Amino acid sequence: MRGTAIKNRTKLPNIFLGLIMLFMYVPIVIVIIYSFNESKLSSVWEGFSWRWYQELFEDEAMFEALRNSLVLALSSSTAAALIGTLGAFGMTRAKLKANTSVEYVSTLPIMIPEIILGMVFMVFFSLIGMPYGMTTLIIAHTAFCIPYVFMLVKARLVGMDKSLGEAAADLGAGPARVFRDITLPLIAPAILSGMMLSFAMSFDDVIISIFVTGANTNTLPIKVYTQLKTGVSPKINALCALIFAATVIICIISAVVNRMRRPENREDSVTEY
Secondary structure (H helix, E strand, C coil): CHHHHHHHHHHHHHHHHHHHHHHHHHHHHHHHHHCCECCCCCCCCCCECCHHHHHHHHCHHHHHHHHHHHHHHHHHHHHHHHHHHHHHHHHHHCCCCCHHHHHHHHCHHHHCCHHHHHHHHHHHHHHHCCCCCHHHHHHHHHHHHHHHHHHHHHHHHHCCCHHHHHHHHHCCCCHHHHHHHHHHHHHHHHHHHHHHHHHHHHHHCCHHHHHHCCCCCCCHHHHHHHHHHCCCCCHHHHHHHHHHHHHHHHHHHHHHHHHHHHHHHHHHHHHHC
């Protein structure tokens, strides 16, 4: 009886994990399937067709919105990575009594509701007379994304062995050389993780973008959101399928590159010893 109970217990985590995977990926699979549906109604299957993919590639406005979203996400995530990394590095080196308060203020954009941030940015840009458009979008998204990079890099810096930098300094390396050769390679994974998270948050944002975008600047989430009034076209299903496929390809390439690097790292470590 006891052995049977243990076997039943060990199956529960697998069942729970399977339910989570179903909950996460079944909607995506349904969207991909119905992107090949001939019917305009998602509730009715009328046969396999490439119709919506053809209409998608003929829709210049949709691809312009996608291009704007990619430019916005890449620009804001890059700027956030630079500012967040420098801020985290400065916070770990500075010895101030207000370090805790400054760190708390730096992470406020994550805790403040996006609708409040959007209104604040809208009022701020209006007061300084800056025209709404891609520039205001990049500034607002950068400010929103900085805390993600800041927290990840700061956690990496706090856990890093300080004796490595001190040893390099004892050997004659200056602060810039220590940062370039020691600190930066060690915190690079945290910077990349924060940048990827910032890219995803910026690419997917709707609320802040609505408040600070201009009449001639349209992003993909805003375009999809505005189409809800007249009904979302199945072209959106096709676009979602393409974005999902691109994401899977990027993940596969990343996994292959990391796997190829492991043997090289092991050989380098062996030769060094």
